[in-house]
Amino acid sequence: MADGTGNFADTALDGLIACPECDALYRAAEVAHGQRAICARCHTVLISPRRHAGMAIISLALAAVVLVLGALWFPFLRIDRLGFSQEASLWQVATSFVGGPLLAVSVAVTAAILVLPLVRAMLLLYTLGPIVFDRPPARQAARAFRLSESLRPWSMAEIFAIGCAVSLVKIADLAQVSLGPAFWMFAGLVVVTIAQDRLVDRWSVWRSIDPS
Amino acid sequence: MALDRPELIHLTAREAGLVACRRCTRVWPLGTARCARCGGQLVSRDPRALSRVWAWWAAGVLAYIPANLWPMLSTRTLFSTEEATIIGGAVELWQYGNPGIALIILVASVGIPIAKFLAIAFLALSSRRGSRTSPARRMQLYEIVEYIGRWSMIDVFVVAILASLVQLNVVARIDPGPASLAFALSVIFTMLSAQAFDPRTIWDGIEDRARDPA
Numbered sequence: 001m002a003d004g005t006g007n008f009a010d011t012a013l014d015g016l017i018a019c020p021e022c023d024a025l026y027r028a029a030e031v032a033h034g035q036r037a038i039c040a041r042c043h044t045v046l047i048s049p050r051r052h053a054g055m056a057i058i059s060l061a062l063a064a065v066v067l068v069l070g071a072l073w074f075p076f077l078r079i080d081r082l083g084f085s086q087e088a089s090l091w092q093v094a095t096s097f098v099g100g101p102l103l104a105v106s107v108a109v110t111a112a113i114l115v116l117p118l119v120r121a122m123l124l125l126y127t128l129g130p131i132v133f134d135r136p137p138a139r140q141a142a143r144a145f146r147l148s149e150s151l152r153p154w155s156m157a158e159i160f161a162i163g164c165a166v167s168l169v170k171i172a173d174l175a176q177v178s179l180g181p182a183f184w185m186f187a188g189l190v191v192v193t194i195a196q197d198r199l200v201d202r203w204s205v206w207r208s209i210d211p212s
Numbered sequence: 213m214a215l216d217r218p219e220l221i222h223l224t225a226r227e228a229g230l231v232a233c234r235r236c237t238r239v240w241p242l243g244t245a246r247c248a249r250c251g252g253q254l255v256s257r258d259p260r261a262l263s264r265v266w267a268w269w270a271a272g273v274l275a276y277i278p279a280n281l282w283p284m285l286s287t288r289t290l291f292s293t294e295e296a297t298i299i300g301g302a303v304e305l306w307q308y309g310n311p312g313i314a315l316i317i318l319v320a321s322v323g324i325p326i327a328k329f330l331a332i333a334f335l336a337l338s339s340r341r342g343s344r345t346s347p348a349r350r351m352q353l354y355e356i357v358e359y360i361g362r363w364s365m366i367d368v369f370v371v372a373i374l375a376s377l378v379q380l381n382v383v384a385r386i387d388p389g390p391a392s393l394a395f396a397l398s399v400i401f402t403m404l405s406a407q408a409f410d411p412r413t414i415w416d417g418i419e420d421r422a423r424d425p426a
Contacts, residue, residue, distance in 0.1 A: 016239045018225040018232030022351065023412040025225045025232075025239070041220045041415070042351045046237065077377055084380040088373075096376035097388050105393050108400070109372050112365065142250050146235060153358075153403060156365055162316075163369030169313045170305070170374065174384060206236040210249050 014210075017203065019044055028203075047203045054132040057124060060196040064121035067189040068114060075180035077164075079171060090114065090182050116155035117193055123148035124196070131208050141209040152197070161190045220348065221418060231256045261410045265336050268405030273329055275398035280322075283389035285371050290382060295389060298322065298367060321367040321395070324360055328402055331357045332409065339413040350414045357406050364399045368392055 017028040019039040028047070031037045037047040050056075071090050078087040088096075094114055097105040127145040130138050138144070164183070171177050225232040230239040231254045233247035240247065244254050283295035296304060298321045305314035331353055337343075338350060371388050378386040 013230070013239055013241075016225075016230070017237045018230070018239050020232065020234040020237055021411045022222075022347075022415045023224040023226060023232055024222040024415075025228050025230070041222050042348070042411075077373070079377055079380070081380055082383050084383050086377060086379050088376040093372050093376040096372050097392060101393055102388060102390070105368065105372075105388070105396050108396055109368065113369070146250050146252060149235060153362055153407070156362055156369075159363055159365050160369045162363075163366045164373060166313055166316055166366065167370045167373040167377075169310060170370070171377065173308070174378065175380070203237060206238070206249060 017046055019046060048201045049204050050199060050201065053199045053201060053204075054128055057196055057199050058128055058132055060192050060199070061121040061124045061128075064117060064189055064192045064196065065125075067185045067192060068118045068121070071182040071185040071189060072114065074182040074185065076182040076186070078178045078180060079175040080178075081175035087180070090186065112154060112156040113160040116151050117157050117189060120148050120151055120155055121193075121196070123151075124200070127205065127209065137209040145205060145209065149202070155193070157186070157193050158190045161187065220415075222415075224412075224415070226256050226416075257413060257416070258410060261408055261413075262336055262340065264408035265332065265405050268401050268408055269329065269332055269336070272325075272398050272401035272405055275394050275401060276325055276329075277394075279391050279395035279398050282391035282394060284367065284391040284395070285374060285389050286387050287378075288385040288387075290384075297391065298395070317367060317370075320364055324364050325398065325402065328357055328361055328364075328406070332402070332405055335409060335414070339409075339416075342417065347414045347418055351411060354406075354409065354411050354414065361399070361403045361406055364402075365396070368396045368399070 011027055015028055017026050018024065019026070019042060021044045022039060022042040024039055024041055026037075026039075026046070029037070031047045031049055033049055033051040035049075036045055038045055074089070075087050076090045076093060078085060090113075091110075094110040095106040097103060097109070123144045126138055127141045127148065130136065130141075164186075168177055225239050226242070228239075229242050231242050231244055232239050233250060233252050233254055235252040236247060236250040238247055238249045240254060242256060246252070247254055280298055282297070284298050284301060286293060286295045288294075298317070302314045302317045302321075305311075305317065334343075335350060335354055335357070338345065343350065371392050374386045375388045378384055
């Protein structure tokens with residue numbers, strides 16, 4: 001993309017792109033698949049198209065939906081000690097804060113590790129599904145993608161995964177721990193979510209759902 | 213401030229008489245209220261952004277105090293009940309031979325939050341008064357704050373897992389304490405504070421300062 005110093009008067013507004021982080025103005029150019037356009041002064045990635053990204057994102061989003069639902073259904077972790085045993089599902093983990101104001105923490109944790117990853121995957125399916133199959137964009141595509149983007153920092157599956165690792169070490173001294181199928185499904189969800197976010201090229205998505 | 217890297221001077225959307233959409237990078241004539249492509253609100257530079265940053269920042273700092281004073285979890289075993297604060301729990305882990313995990317907890321729950329409070333305060337102060345630190349440096353700091361803020365939630369998740377799992381009748385039982393709420397709120401408020409900050413203000417005025425090395 002390169003040219004950031006020239007005269008922009010002759011370029012149509014939709015041919016320009018402004019860095020969302022530092023406001024530097026550029027003339028948008030076609031970027032080859034696998035290449036990235038980066039803001040010259042703050043290094044924010046502006047454009048990063050990838051071949052077949054749409055189809056890959058859709059498959060990953062579908063996988064994420066299946067994995068969240070599966071992880072809810074199966075046992076997550078189980079501990080044994082002195083003949084006593086206890087099993088917890090992911091749902092029980094998320095809602096383990098009970099009693100008065102602590103309930104709010106249960107709501108926040110459920111949202112961060114289950115609801116938001118699920119909702120974001122479905123919003124991406126809604127936004128990109130029609131485009132990938134060469135149909136006109138869904139009516140609320142812009143709103144859906146905007147919502148999905150603003151929910152991104154609040155979806156914390158990968159942070160929960162590190163939390164699991166820490167807890168396992170903590171419990172290991174106390175009792176025998178066994179990992180249930182939901183544990184592995186959740187691990188899969190983390191990988192899928194990260195891959196999905198890396199594939200999404202925001203500029204290409206916005207351009208493809210542009211109504212004008 | 214003398215500018216050591218003149219290539220960082222750059223025509224901005226605002227100087228070109230345009231307003232950029234921070235969500236979808238589309239530009240519109242200055243004064244447009246809403247982005248017609250993504251529906252996002254368009255503000256070239258919001259004069260109220262800094263007061264929002266400080267409001268969330270103060271809420272985050274306030275919530276962080278009880279988060280450290282109240283117990284994060286209480287452990288009941290056959291003969292005793294123990295309540296542990298964040299720091300107390302980490303110290304205990306350290307003593308029982310898990311310094312690695314203790315370090316993760318300390319970094320995520322003490323190091324990162326405090327570093328974040330300081331970093332946001334520095335960014336907010338310097339975007340108004342200017343700073344000797346170069347915009348590129350401050351931008352890096354802002355990106356780190358944005359990226360790392362969410363990771364403080366680890367401790368809340370650990371409490372959730374322990375409390376749901378360790379319910380072994382009389383043998384051992386772990387329950388969450390009130391600090392978990394205060395801590396979660398502190399993390400959320402601080403994330404909102406960082407989100408309210410407009411990084412474009414880091415770069416504003418870079419040309420004037422280059423021309424006039426005061």
